[in-house]
Structures are given as structure tokens and as C-alpha cells.
Amino acid sequence: MKVVIIGGAGGIGSSAAFNLLSAQGTYEIVLVDTRPNMITSHTMDLENALGLGATADTVRGGTPEDALDADVVVLSAAVPLRLNSSRSVFLADNARIVNECLRPLREAGADFGGLVLMLTNPVDPLLTWVHRQGWLPRERLIGYTLNDSLRLRTGIAFALGVPPKDVDAWMLGEHGEGQVPLYSRVRVGGQPVVLTDEQRTAAEEYVDTWYSKHVALDSGRTSTWTTGLGTARLIEAIATGSGTLVPASVVLDGEYGVHGTSLTVPVELGPEGVRRIAAWDLPEEEAAGMVRAADRVEAGAADLTDQAVAQPS
Structure with a gap:
């Protein structure tokens, strides 16, 4: 199973990749982010963990195009956390990020056959909004809660x-x-x-x-x-x-x-x-x-x- 983590340089994205190394199943893990030095740092580290018997086949850095043939696209990209009283304060800013990150999949249309696992908050309105764009059925949109x-x-x-x-x-x-x-x-x-x-x-x-x-x-x-x-x-x-x-x-x-x-x-x-x-x-x-x-x-x-x-x- 190919899993592409968009926002893979961040704490949550890299943590998801690390934990996936020991999950049941065999995975090709691809980390995508706008910070290539951090992606390289994480992959250099994680690929050595494969020697401990991790179940993943490979861990590597990639580009947004890697998501086009992914089985699961994990979207964890978001604006930096700041002092706030509710996740809703991030709605507009994170919607712009989600919009850009999902653009290649949206443009691919029926050629994209994978799932989107949304971690970006506030997850419920963002997932509702993405679904209303009409390019992915509801069973292939999943929000992490x-x-x-x-x-x-x-x-x-x-x-x-x-x-x-x-x-x-x-x-x-x-x-x-x-x-x-x-x-x-x-x-x-x-x-x-x-x-x-x-x-x-x-x-x-x-x-x-x-x-x-x-x-x-x-x-x-x-x-x-x-x-x-x-x-x-x-x-x-x-x-x-x-x-x-x-x-x-x-x-x-x-x-x-x-x-x-x-x-x-x-x-x-x-x-x-x-x-x-x-x-x-x-x-x-x-x-x-x-x-x-x-x-x-x-x-x-x-x-x-x-x-x-x-x-x-």
C-alpha cells in the first residue's frame, strides 16, 4: 500500500510515518512537504529504522505528484499552531492550504483512485467543503478524530x-x-x-x-x-x-x-x-x-x- 503524507516534515506527519513503520501491513511511505531539507532529514533517519524489522518496504521523500497513484493520501499540512481558543480560528487559512495540496488530485479526477485521510483542522468543516466540490465520493474522504x-x-x-x-x-x-x-x-x-x-x-x-x-x-x-x-x-x-x-x-x-x-x-x-x-x-x-x-x-x-x-x- 502506497501512503503519501503531505505535510510529512511536520511533527504529526513525521510521527505518522514513524508509527506506520511498525503497523500491520506493508507500506511504501512517501513524505511530501515544502521543506525538502526536513524531508531528507526524516527519511535518512527513518530508513535506518527499517533495519529493526519495520514492516514498511520503503520510506522516501517525494513530490505532490506522488499522491496521484497513492492508496492513501494523508493530509496533515496546516498553518503553524498559535495561541487560540478554538480550532475554528484556523479554518480560512487551512482551507487555502488544503485547496492547494489537493489540487493535483482534484485535477486528476477519476484517475485518482485512492483515499484522502484528513488531519488538518478544523477537520469537519474542511471535509464537508472538500466533499461539496464534487470530485471525491464520501466513502473515500475520512477525517481523523x-x-x-x-x-x-x-x-x-x-x-x-x-x-x-x-x-x-x-x-x-x-x-x-x-x-x-x-x-x-x-x-x-x-x-x-x-x-x-x-x-x-x-x-x-x-x-x-x-x-x-x-x-x-x-x-x-x-x-x-x-x-x-x-x-x-x-x-x-x-x-x-x-x-x-x-x-x-x-x-x-x-x-x-x-x-x-x-x-x-x-x-x-x-x-x-x-x-x-x-x-x-x-x-x-x-x-x-x-x-x-x-x-x-x-x-x-x-x-x-x-x-x-x-x-x-
């Missing part, structure tokens, strides 16, 4: 005093303020658990403040390690078609009462993209949260539609 569920699992683990790996919990909805925690489906050690009000408050405090606390550090870095590993796991799910359900942002067509907007839902992935969206029956509060999240994402996508950047070249 696994971190939301991981943070919910960590917050619940801290509240309960258990290891995070023992917690199974899902965060659906928007990758941002419109996130929808599914407290109705929390399991610990495989067993259903109902959180007390105090435990739920503690978990929510962890989840709701994680992003603002991290950005306030002004470290200049994003969730490099988590996103890199999570991206590799999603690509592994695509390559193997294991049938495992994972959270990802995809454009919905009536699922969860949402039409034409991208939100995080439980999906099954395979080499052809989104194989199935799991239709879970949600309690009224959680179902209403999905509709509210869709309204938020729709507002962001509509803003892009009114800008020049939204017009494909």
Missing part, C-alpha cells in the same frame, strides 16, 4: 481510578466544541459502567479543558505522538479491512439524522474507504447533540463557501 475518544477514555479512567486501556468510550459529533460523549456506552474491562454525576463531571472537565490547556502552553506543537500513532492505526484498519469499528469523521447521508455534513461516527474501514457506518441507537440527549454538532459544522462549511478559497481552480 480518534483523539477525542482517547481523551474521553483517559478522563473516565482518571475519574474511576482505572488504567485508560481498560476503558472503552466513544466521542462522536464535532471535533471541537460540538463533541458528543456517549456516556450511554461506557465500558470498563468489557462491562457496562454508569458514571456517577461526580465521575461524569470529572471526566468532562478533563475532556473539555484538554485543548485549551495544551494550547496555552505555547509549546508550538500539537498532539504529535497521539495523532501519529492514531493515524497509523487508522491506516492499518484501512489496509487490513479487519472490520473493527473506529471513530472517524465522514460525510453523513441521513445517518444520525444528519445530511451532507461531516461528523465523527463509528465506521468500519477497508481499502476502498468507509465500508459501513454503524447505526447506533442513541438516547435523546446524545442524538440531539449530533444535530447540534452538525449545525456548528454546517456554519463553518458555509463560511468557506462564501470565500474565494472555496472555488476550485
